[in-house]
Amino acid sequence: MSERFDVVVIGAGPGGYPAAIRAAQNKLKVACVDEWRNLDGSYAYGGTCLNAGCIPSKALLESSELYVRAKEEFAVHGIGVGTVTLDLAAMQKRRASIVKTMTGGIAALFKANGVVGIPGHGRLEPGNKVTVTGADGGRRTLEAEHVVLASGSVPVRLPAVPHDGKVIVDSWTALEFDAVPPRLGVIGAGVIGLELGSVWRRLGSQVTILEAVEQFLPMADQAVAKEALRQFKKQGLEVKLGAKVARATVTGGAVGVTYGGAAGEHTLEVDKLVVAVGRRPFTSGLLAEGTGVGIDARGFIEVDEHCRTAAPKVWAVGDVVRGPMLAHKGKEEGVMVADLIAGLYGEVNYRAIPSVIYTAPEIAWVGQTEEQVKAGGRPYKVGTFPFAASGRARAMEAGAGMAKVISARDDDEILGVHVIGPMAGELIAEAVLAMEYSASTEDLQRTMHAHPTLSEAIHEAALAADKRAIDSINR
Ligand code: FAD
Ligand code: NAD
Helix, strand or coil: CEEEEEEEEECCCCCHHHHHHHHHHCCCCEEEEECCECCCCCECCCHHHHHHCHHHHHHHHHHHHHHHHHHHCHHHHCCCCCCCCCCHHHHHHHHHHHHHHHHHHHHHHHHHHCCEEEECEEEEECCCEEEEECCCCCEEEEEEEEEEECCCEEECCCCCCCCCCCCEECHHHHCCCCCCCCEEEEECCCHHHHHHHHHHHHCCCEEEEECCCCCCCCCCCHHHHHHHHHHHHHHCCEEECCCEEEEEEEECCEEEEEEEECCEEEEEEECEEEECCCEEECCCCCECCCCCCCECCCCCECCCCCCECCCCCEEECHHHCCCCCCHHHHHHHHHHHHHHHCCCCCCCCCCCCCEEECCCCEEEEEECCHHHHHHHCCCEEEEEEEHHHCHHHHHCCCCCCEEEEEEECCCCEEEEEEEEECCHHHHHHHHHHHHHCCCEHHHHHCCCCCCCCCCHHHHHHHHHCCCCCCCCCCC
16 A cells, blocks of 8 residues: 655655755655664664764764863863873763764654654655665555655775775774774875864874875865865874875785875875775665666766756755765755745755864865966955964964955955864854855955954954954055
């Protein structure tokens, strides 16, 4: 017997669960199917982000940062704490409990909004039917007016670096280590490599990150990237650029990694190796023959700017479609689709998607980098403000980094804002809002910012774009 819904969402990660909740808020009858199972076999909503990504990584980043600050910074404040010790089991228990609470929160939100959560594997059949296979192999069929595909992504694996889940691992396992590896290798100096490398470096590992490309953080503004690399090196994070990994071999409990650079082949021996070379869209077993949903050469589900697939009333959102693989991008797409299905207005502004790297200092940006603006040929101006000149940052013992505002010379429109420094991920929200409203640098300049706050750095950087900074020397 089949059950009928207005909307069936496949995937309850940050793309799928907001789509389901908003559709239910729009008075539609909604089911959300998800197959995520944790290592103990239990089903959990929240996808990669809540179970194995954003949330557990931020829990460990916070704990490990506090550990380092207690060890290295408290004395500067005149606080003596004796010998600081690490209880990794307690730290991991906290991480797991945050994840459990947050994923349980989605189940509660589903209930409160009237979304029918269905654990199991969902497969789209022609005619907008979804078959769901449960843990016991039992099948049920859902009939849907609309289907939203939100099946997410999985880590890319390197064939010459054989994943064994013990010594050669992906980011999920690296979030759940039960001992600090003395020597940790990471392949890829992208977002995951830098965040996880930071966690284990802080907890005592000797961390080496091998990055194939010569340029550090090519997607970031290069002034910010340069400052980030300087800070990470100072902290003891070894980043080898132009080091393309060719192969890795496990012998005993260790792994030998062979990588190539300008000066030929080198080998590195480590106790654990994390492969963090990107993620790929996940569509395995998702689409039956004849659904009409198109998949591009890189495996992404093809969609238009409103996340419509080629099949009528089938939509796709999040990591499984083009665009940056970020939780908030998926969330906005999910909400947009749910509103469009209900006949309401919906759009995503792909030009104002914030990026945040949760290292210390944090790195955050929105809009174009200076390199992109320059390449575009539009005359521009730049204002920067160093956190060393911020009273609040100094009080926080966090004077490293800067804020940078790039705007057009002709009409003063803000084109990009880049921050490396304390709470950069929070500070960037002001810049995202400014860009949503097509604000000018002058708008930021004339907006009062509380003193002493970190947000003054963005204010002063905007002033500096017109050589009108008060708290730093205009150059
Ligand atoms: P996912 O979160 O991958 O969810 C997809 C869900 O669909 C999964 O539960 C999956 O089991 C389920 N599914 C797939 N196929 C089926 C099927 N056929 N039937 C039923 N269920 C199915 N992003 C940020 O913005 N900020 C961060 O700080 C951040 N940190 C990260 C840290 C790490 C270590 C990692 C790995 C990623 C991080 N990300 C971060 C990226 C973020 O996790 C993803 O962008 C986000 O989870 C994508 O959401 P999604 O809903 O598209 O997919
Ligand atoms: P990434 O694309 O950010 O970085 C992968 C890096 O690996 C690249 O710099 C690439 O040049 C390098 N690389 C590839 N092959 C290599 C090889 N053979 N040898 C050496 N280096 C190699 O990917 P990621 O760090 O795995 O992250 C995956 C996704 O998850 C990203 O899209 C990211 O947006 C998302 N994520 C976001 C956050 C956040 O928002 N804070 C945190 C974690 C992950």
